[in-house]
Amino acid sequence: MNKLKKVLFFLFFSITCFYIQAQEIALRQGPQVVSPEVMNDNSVVFRVYSPDAKTVTLNGSWMEYGETVNLSKNGEGVWSVKVGPLQTTMYHYNLFVDGVRAIDPTNPEAFRDGYRYASMLIMPGADADIYKINPVPHGTLAQVWYESPTLNLNRRMYVYTPPGYETSNEKYPVLYLLHGGGGDEEAWTSLGRANYILDNLIAAGKAKPMIVVMTNGNAYQTSSLKNAPGVETITRETIGKYTGMFEQSLVKDVVPFVEKTYRVKANKDNRAIAGLSMGGGHTVTTTIEFPEVFGYVGVYSSGIDNPEAYPESKFINLKKSGVNKYWVACGKDDFVKEYSKLLRDMLDKVGLEYEFYESEGGHTWANWRTYLSMYAPMLF
Structure with a gap:
């Protein structure tokens, strides 16, 4: 009996010590917070534990540019604010702790936008389902390195292959999807959710x-x-020598590499191109410089900034070569809407048929994700 008592005492002592240690760790870590917390009315509560901070603010993509809201601190050092209700879609946001930008430490969903990192929020509902990871067949997203003799560089791109690619002998059409200024090859999958949009559209039979x-x-x-090696900084003076080089590389290096490496339908009717902002400018330039390459053209939040740099004769050549679909989209509040108008004026002038979609909002990823979800079903 004494031995049993000793065992029970030891167990009780061990459990008590473990509980005390757990409490001490919890106290050191601070209160456990949930952020973001979506409420039943589609309002959202954001929280962060920062007992020593003097101010905490929040900026979200549902706000005007540069706008912030203040969080309030409770007695435990937890700052919080309730916003909304928000519409059903995908958003990104940042916290600013004493003026320092930060991601939400309790939200595992985050992404990179150029040099900036942000937290992600998908408001539940049918309108956001296309951006979510749903229980449907998923394609493969690969980081692929390729040689670019045009640029004398070994470069990286992301390649999405649709569900079933690895187990079939089928050949597929290709969409070349271009990012905007400040972005890179990750932009369309991190902020644009391109791979999930394609997964969901293909699964629904819409693309x-x-x-x-x-x-x-x-x-x-x-x-x-x-x-690139030897390129420390880019200035207004040095960037000029790269003008037009990406478009050359895209057609002379990227397209041949893709058509050699992947099972593709290697003809104009099975090649599409689309881009946002800077990438929209690349799209316009590429298609008039190489009118025989792409049968589908998508220009998002972009257009022509200097009509003299875009000869009418080249648009005429593009028209003569044949375009299956020329699709232009821009927001009502987009600061490049005049450029978009100049592009449409040129297309009207040469008689090249196109479709124009005008959305609400401005120069935002909320629009560009929507544009891709509308454009992909038009292809091939």
């Missing part, structure tokens, strides 16, 4: 299975904002 190629549109970089 044909296709390969999507997303490369770095900055001709002076190898990958992920990493400049």
Whole structure:
């Protein structure tokens, strides 16, 4: 009996010590917070534990540019604010602790936008389902390195192959999807959710299975904002020599590499191109410089900034070569809407048929994700 008592005492003592240690750890870590917390009315509560901070603010993509809201601190050192209700879609946001930008430490969903990191929030509902990881067949997203003799660089791109690619002998059409200024080859999958959008559209039968190629549109970089050897900084004076080089590399290096490496339908009717902002400019330039390459053209939040740099004769050549679909999209509040108008004026002038979609909002990823989800079902 004494031995049993000793064993029981030892167990009780051990459990008590473990409980005390756990409490001490919890106290050192501070209160456990949940953030973001989506409420039943689609309002959202953001929280962060920062007992020594003097101010905490929040900026979200649902706000105006530069706008912030203040969080309030309780007695435990937890700052919080309730916003909304928010519409059903995908957002990104940052906290600013004493003016320092930070991601939400309790939200595992985060991504990189150029040099900036942000936390992600998908508001539940049918309108956001296309951006979510749903229980459907998923394609493969690969980071692929390729030689670019045009740029004299070894470069990286992201390649999405649709569900079933690895186990079939089928050949697929290809969409070349271009990012905007400040981004790189990760932009369309991190912020744009391109692979999930394609997964969901293909699963729903709304888009044909296709390969999507997303490369770095900055001709002076190898990958992920990493400049080429010998290129320390880019200035207004030095960037000029790279003008037009990406478009050359895309057609002369990327397309041949893809058509050699993957099972693709290697003809104009099975090649599409689309880009946002800077990538939209690349799309316009590429298609008029190489009118025989792409049968589908998508220009998002972009257009023509200087009509003299875009000869009418080249648009005429593009028209003569034949375009299956020319699709232009821009937001009502987008600061490049005049450029978009100049592009449409040129297309009207040469008689090249196109479709124009005008959305609400401005120069935002909320629009560009929508544009891709609308454009992909039009292809092939």
